[in-house]
Amino acid sequence: MTCDPVVEGIHFVRTAPPRQIGWKAMARNLSDIAAMAGTPTFAVVSLGLRPSTPLRWIEEVYAGLHQAARQFGAEIVGGDTTHVRGAQFIVVTLLGRARRPVLRSGARVGDRLFVTGPLGNSLASGHHLTFTPRLAEAQWLRRHARLHAMIDLSDGLARDVRHLVRPGIGIELDSARIPRRTTLAAALYDGEDFELLFAVAPASAARVGRRFHEIGRVVARPGVRLDGRTLPARGYDHFA
């Protein structure tokens, strides 16, 4: 069960195409279900709308919400609407099923770390409004790899990679291998990528490596390092 708010002026600009705004609001939640290797089922939608908003805009937002839900086998079954005076918002809550959910906490020393696609520059390029949640990739991994831990990247690799760290394990990243849309800094510190970051057993690395990008490994030494040097926990912080 996951919920993820999308707020005007924060997650989308007022002039963004409303169908893409709806797509994004649903796809963020689909990405959360993908991160646990789950299958999405049912969603409800809370909308905060200014009374001056044209009906056409709302219909387009809903078209985007439905399109993303349908494409990945989910269904919108209800919701509620309120008026707001300032920024509009869309909160989708999504249910999913997983026989054996993949958690953030399962990484083991020796595991190899991968990402499903290139990182960075998502906001500037518009990728954040049109991205594909990695549900199919997660199902493939669940079937074809010894998948120990997984997370979706929303606040930047340098920040989110820390969610895989536990006492007694650390992470080494190799900058040359991080797939990027523009610069390394953007790949590390920008947010809204919605690619999956995951750890698999070494025995799965060769097979997984033919499809995805290996960017590092799980080690016994605590902390997160890039090319051997401590990586600062920068990235997107809602309350920085």
Add this chain to the structure above:
Amino acid sequence: MTCDPVVEGIHFVRTAPPRQIGWKAMARNLSDIAAMAGTPTFAVVSLGLRPSTPLRWIEEVYAGLHQAARQFGAEIVGGDTTHVRGAQFIVVTLLGRARRPVLRSGARVGDRLFVTGPLGNSLASGHHLTFTPRLAEAQWLRRHARLHAMIDLSDGLARDVRHLVRPGIGIELDSARIPRRTTLAAALYDGEDFELLFAVAPASAARVGRRFHEIGRVVARPGVRLDGRTLPARGYDHFA
């Protein structure tokens, strides 16, 4: 599965006690589960917060959310937080179980209509921040009455009663019997009551009438009437 947004400046004033704001945000959703004679189970919470909001305020909101959840057997299992520049919001999504959910659509000609408590003046009196969701009452009704249709009152009796109307049935209300906190107009047109409005078979009316307030009946003549005269559909409309 229900979700119900609570927005600063709309559902609460900025100076309201944060514990009560949290209580209300959860209790509104509990009321939706009560309206189907369900049992609440799990909730997630989306918060939109200004970065300047003191941590203490947020802790108090969460204390209220947890208190309401716990009191009625539900549990908060996750959520997400975003920053906002303007009005803060709380969106609770709540799951519930019901072996045989009671719907809005089941009223039959001859049924008697009841409410669980006095109506009106909820916003001015502060009742809307401290009300008790009618989960216990709904369970009692499910066991002890032939309960055909139910709804919780959030937008005023005169508006919400229409949700029980279907083609081929109408509703007659008796103004003298409507329990009220202040005036009849307030009982009809104010919102945020969160009492249950329900229809039971005539055979159940005597037993139910010892506990609750009978306010009308379901008839074959279409429309909604008060003391025999058509009742306008006024009440709280978010987009009027």
